[in-house]
Structure formats: structure tokens, C-alpha cells
Amino acid sequence: MPTTNMTKKHSTSFSLSRLSALIPLMLAMPGVAAVPSQDAQKAADYAVAHYQQAQIDTLKTLVGYDTRAREGLTPDTDPVFADFKRALGVKARMLGLDVEDHGYVMLISLSPEGAGANIKKVGVITHGDVQPADPSLWPQSPYELTETADGKLVGRGAEDDKGPIATALYAMKAIKDSGVVLKRRIELLVYMAEESDWDPLKAFLKTYQSADINITLDAEYPVVTGEKGWSQIKLTLPRVMVKVGADTPVLQYFAGGSFASQIPQQARAVIQNPNPELVAALKARAKALPIKTDFVDEPLGLTIHATGKAAHSSTPEDGINAVAYLAALLTPTADGSIPQWPMTTAAVTVDFLNSLVGTGLFGERFGKLGYSDEFMGPMTLAPTLITDAGDGVQVTLNLRRPVGRTPEALDKLAMAAIQGWQETKGTQVTDIETYWGTPMLIEDAPHLDTLLGVYGHYTNTPDPKPIAIGGSTNAKLFPNALSFGPAMPGVEYTGHSEYEFITRDQLKLNLEMYTAALVELAMRE
16 A cells, blocks of 8 residues: 555445445535536537547557556656656647646646636646556556457556546546636646655645645546545564474465555465365365466465456455455365464464455454444455565555544454454464544535536436545545546446456546536636
8 A cells, every 4th residue: 555555445336335335425415416507518518529539549648657656766756757747748738728747746727818826726636646557467568558349448547547637638628619718727636646655745735725626536426425544454474484294284375465455366375285185175165266266286385376356445345355265265174174274374374364354345353343334334344465574474454444433443443353363373463553544524515516416417317416435535635525436336446456447438428527517616606
């Protein structure tokens, strides 16, 4: 996870874990969502008629830059980010928009004629950086936008968040072309480290005058008024050395995951001294699990490769956690066909995962840590990274917490669960770090009804309601910031996955809605 422990976002599958997140936000008491004005509808029609392909071409350019965080570099020093910003700035200027480069932040704006420095603004919040991608798990380079026969535009950042940037550019261009008389400046803010470090944005906001109404294009429709807090438990399980007979099966290695805010697609275990009965029992159990398993005889022993399905860690129900299910595969059986493993470091790791996490999504086994909120839904908990830490194995658990409990209470419950496991197993956990992000709940944003009206009109949805997500987006740092797309409710969000895409149809719909929404908001006094 990023150094500030604050990535994002999205709750996008209609599942049991999200039913409560679709309950109307009773506290907000939204009014009747208004149909967009004729000016807004005309500008939206113009946008899709003239700029649908152009936004795809621009998205292709933006995806071509591998804007992930690199060790020892920042967006100010990384030449890839310099090239990305240059390309983005050139495109924006070609569209007749104003551009300011503030290092970590680019501002791209459309101002009314004769606007002064103190004019009110509509803020549009996005980010230009992306999460890492494993090229071996993609059908082509993650940084080459390709289109499938069914209209999927595949590439890292296509949905999170370069697609929304491209759409916002052409929404602003269409508004400029339309001649609509604006009363506010539209200011697109593109931050370059949303996935890795929020501190530079916080520093920027100390001197930057934020708009009084903002939308973030980094989550889900209809409108997001609640975000869970990005949270983490990280700990080290000690290095353990054991001596066993040459015929005793030993679990010698266990690891998996790519980064902290992704449900891991891959995990691997190595067993020394396997016997035919053990291998047969493991293969039989594997058939009942949702992961793909490959058993490979190698010099170090039997290697088990587990392949699940990557997903954003805020929506663990959208993925298949290879780490959790591989640990479940290795659980000892009552008949001993899968044995009680000698307590190597790998075996201790598997026991920890099976004892305190399992294959559930909501911390059901983690003592009394799990809880739920009526609007935001349940806290989620997922093992996302298991890595060698030199002096042991580092386990990273990613959580998304709703309102309802304090960080102090959560810390106490988490430590009690870990302590209970230690006492039962006689194992000492070290270097325990916890972080409890702050949930966000916006109750009275002045533009909520406008956004709901735009969404309802363009999706033929009667009486749409605000929702909560597993989130943590930059919306938390801005006043009255509501997330508005780019993902549809009930559709799997693919950001952070190893097959990220957005469809042509979704880009078209986003362009309509973003254009209409910005016209409505920028015509306000």
C-alpha cells in the first residue's frame, strides 16, 4: 500500500456484502433529482457526437506511460511522469484549455470569459498514477491499450484513472465549443501519487484554494457520499528452523500477492519430502476450491502454484484470493492425509491465516474485530501480501472500515485476537503495525441532487440514491467532494486487477454524464 496507507475506492459488485451500501442515505435526505437542463443535454449530445473516438485515442496515449511509483523516484524526478505530464499538457492546450504544472499536481481549467482570480470553481479530482501490473498476467503489455471484439479497452489505468481524465478533457472541450455561458471555472486536478503517497497533495492543498463543490472521477455511480477507511494490519511471523526426518513432509515456503490494495491472484507453496498419499490428498482437495492449482516437481520439492482472480481490495468479493485459498488447501486433515506440518516459518504463516482469516471476507475469525454499519456495510479484511522479511515472513492484511468504531477500539480488538493466537500456538509475532483510516460520510453536499439527476436521466434510473463504497479516494481531502463514476453499480470494477479495462459504451456514457454534470455545476452562481 502507499506510504500514507491511503489508497482507494470502489464497491462495484451487487453482492451480499454490499446490500447495505445500497440503502438510501437517510441522513442526507436528498430532494428530488432534477432532469438536466437543455443546455446540459445539448452539450452532452455534442460531446459524444464529436469526441467519442478522440477520448479513446487520448486514453491510448495516456495508458502508454507506466506511471507507477518507483523506488527512489517521485513524480518530480521520474522521467516517465515528466513525459506523461508533457503529453497531457500538450493535449489539453490543443483543446484550448489552460494548463498549470505544479509538480505532483497538474491543473487543467476552462474559465468563463473575463473571469477574475477570485471566481468560484467546480473541482474535478482525478489521478494520473497507476498501480503496478504483472505483464505475465496480461494478454499484451499492460501499457498498450488494446480493444477486444466485445468492446473492452484493456490497459493499466483504463478505468483507474486515465479513462476518467481523458473523458473530463473532452467534456470540457465540448462545453467550450458549445458556447454555454459559465459562471464558474471548471478545474480538473490530476494528482500524480494517489496510489502511493497523499502527503504532497495535502501540502499542495495548504496553499491551493479548493472549489466549494467538487466531484471525484474515481469510484462508482450513482453518487458516492460515503467511503470506508483504508486500514491495514502488518506483522512479522518469526523465522523458525526445524529438524525432521528425511521422510517427513515439510512446508518450506509460502508467499503470495503483488501489492497491498489488490486481492492476490497468485500464491506459491513448496513442500519438501512429499509422499504420494499427501500429493493425492492435496489434489483431491484442490478440486473443491475455486483456485487453479499446478503441482510441479522441482529440485527444492513439490511446488504448488495457486492462481485466483485479482480484484481491488475494497471489493474482495470480486476476486478469488489465491493466498487465502492456498492456505486453506494446506490445512491439515483429521485423518492425517494432509499432516500437521512441522512448525516452519511457512507452516506458522499458514496456521495464522487459517486461524485468524480463513477464506471469509469480513474478519469473521479475527476475534471480535468484525462489525458493520447500516449504510456503509461491513468491514472487509483480506490477506493481500505475504513476503519474505529477512527475519521472518511479513503478513499484510488490508481492511476497509465503516463508521461505528474508534481506531482505539479496533486496535484493542485486533491485538487481542493476535495475542490469543500467540498464546494458543506458543509463537511470538513481532513488528505489529496497525493503521486505521478515517471513513468519510457527506451528509449535505449542495450538488448531490444535480448529480443524481444527471445519472437518473442518462441511465433511465428512477429515483437514484447515493451509495457508500469500500473506498478511500482523494475525495476525503476536498470540501463537498462526491464521487461520480466511472464504474456502474452492479458491474465488476477492474481497477487494480490484472486485466483492467473500460468499455467503449461506458466511456460514451461517462462522456455524456460528465459533460452534462459540469455544465449544470458550472452555471451555478
